[in-house]
Amino acid sequence: VVNAGGGWAGSLAKTFGEEVPMFSAGPPQFVTEPLPYMLRPIVQAVEGDVIVRQIARGNIIFAGYPRTRSQADGEHTYVPPQKIVQGMASLASVVPSFANAEVIRAWSGVEGYLPDMLPVVGPSQAVPGLFHAFGGSGGGFQIAPAVGDCLAAVVADEQPACDLHPYRIDRFNVQLETSEKITTEFD
Ligand SMILES: Cc1cc2nc3c(=O)[nH]c(=O)nc-3n(C[C@H](O)[C@H](O)[C@H](O)COP(=O)(O)OP(=O)(O)OC[C@H]3O[C@@H](n4cnc5c(N)ncnc54)[C@H](O)[C@@H]3O)c2cc1C
Structure with a gap:
């Protein structure tokens, strides 16, 4: 199962026990x-x-x-x-x-953001067989081909073409120093 729920993906992830500090905005x-x-x-x-x-x-x-x-x-x-x-x-x-x-x-419209402006792409840390691909922010169309390619590889248990470590869902378990600064750039 791939959670690609856009601005709504945070609440979907929460139903699987994975909380992310997501917020929504639109240009x-x-x-x-x-x-x-x-x-x-x-x-x-x-x-x-x-x-x-x-x-x-x-x-x-x-x-x-x-x-x-x-x-x-x-x-x-x-x-x-x-x-x-x-x-x-x-x-x-x-x-x-x-x-x-x-x-x-x-x-x-509704764009889903994480505080560090990076998407979440990769396997769930809580539920085997669940994968996440959301948080494309204002550039989700641009990154979609790479996200699709890399996530498909992970789902197939193959090596993805890019390192997905920066996009793991559990990176928010530690407090981000910059999160407050970045989120206040929206009004
Ligand atoms: C006005 C505007 C202009 C933009 N311009 C650009 C641009 O120029 N370039 C660019 O790269 N990006 C742009 N974006 C951002 C881009 O639209 C998003 O980053 C991208 O759409 C994210 O794709 P996604 O598939 O992750 O989420 P989405 O496109 O939001 O898709 C998520 C889907 O999940 C569905 N969904 C949610 N909850 C459930 C549920 N419980 N069950 C079933 N389905 C559900 C939603 O209905 C939706 O169809 C723009 C956004 C807006 C609003």
Whole structure:
């Protein structure tokens, strides 16, 4: 059995007696009214607080960081109105001609985070035959091929192509000095 429950994987792990200090958050996403098409590449600000592209129809689609913590139920991440104002200011700093665009829709989603920003990938330490693959944070699509390849090897009792030791589930049994600092970067 592979626990690949995303932002919900922590509560699934808990049912097997393995607790992890997981929390959920999501990046606010916005789409604007269509404007004349002029931005062909996808642009990411070097400091990483805005990612923007424009589709041929003219709508601007952008993400405005920092991420927002999910609701207490862990199932939804609402986008507070001030994030739209904040996101538009970030967008205008990257592409000034977009400053007066009207945002017509905002949304987010649920990403599962561990305090050290690394995923959990590998066998359960509590239940034989159970494996975990979760905590992809904001980069879960990017790491998915490697996670799938390495975990498949472990499940088949073969040597994985990468060292999974840093991603073991029991690494949180010791208090992480940095966990407080990292988790407060979300608002
Ligand atoms: C708005 C947004 C933009 C993003 N952009 C990027 C990006 O550009 N690049 C990138 O790499 N990543 C990005 N991510 C992050 C990426 O989506 C996640 O890291 C990735 O989806 C994690 O994959 P996963 O399979 O671990 O979890 P998920 O994709 O969350 O899948 C978990 C699945 O488990 C199901 N599930 C939960 N509980 C149960 C249960 N009890 N029984 C059965 N099923 C259950 C859920 O319904 C869900 O389908 C973005 C996320 C968001 C929200």
